[in-house]
Amino acid sequence: MKEIQGEAEEVVADAAETAAEAVTAVADAVEAAVTSDDDDDEGYDDADVPSAVDEDDDDGEDDEDDDGEDVFEYEEVAVDGPTIYAPQEVRGRARRIGNDIRIEDINYKNVALLTRFLDARGRILSRRKTRVSAKVQRQVAREIKRARHLALLPYTAEHIRVTRKTRRTSRQR
Numbered sequence: 001m002k003e004i005q006g007e008a009e010e011v012v013a014d015a016a017e018t019a020a021e022a023v024t025a026v027a028d029a030v031e032a033a034v035t036s037d038d039d040d041d042e043g044y045d046d047a048d049v050p051s052a053v054d055e056d057d058d059d060g061e062d063d064e065d066d067d068g069e070d071v072f073e074y075e076e077v078a079v080d081g082p083t084i085y086a087p088q089e090v091r092g093r094a095r096r097i098g099n100d101i102r103i104e105d106i107n108y109k110n111v112a113l114l115t116r117f118l119d120a121r122g123r124i125l126s127r128r129k130t131r132v133s134a135k136v137q138r139q140v141a142r143e144i145k146r147a148r149h150l151a152l153l154p155y156t157a158e159h160i161r162v163t164r165k166t167r168r169t170s171r172q173r
């Protein structure tokens with residue numbers, strides 16, 4: 001029985017050592033990937049970024065607590081989600097949509113002007129995005145609704161089709 005227990009302890013120790021080596025290899029790969037990027041870090045020095053692995057702790061021995069368990073420290077890494085499902089939006093400061101609009105120009109017949117206040121799905125953009133005064137925004141919204149009622153503008157965008165992947169259950173088959 002003691003032989004089996006001794007062999008099990010050796011296997012566990014080998015597995016822990018292999019896991020520690022794997023974590024170190026992954027951390028080194030992440031650090032190499034981060035440092036190989038262009039130097040676009042605006043105002044950041046390499047000294048400001050914490051290392052993924054402590055260089056002080058690489059003495060080749062397993063670190064053990066009082067209870068005999070190995071201790072590993074993990075660093076959180078930000079990972080972007082799959083970009084095939086999320087449409088890419090233009091980043092940066094958008095141009096001001098309503099910088100040249102006078103309230104006299106806003107008319108339900110002026111479809112070209114009104115479409116500048118609609119997003120890709122046909123929704124009316126907020127004042128935060130259009131950067132116009134409240135008075136102009138109210139007038140634009142009123143004229144968009146009037147143009148929609150008269151079928152000059154669509155209520156929704158025709159070319160946008162939003163689909164969602166669903167899991168098939170036994171009831172749907």
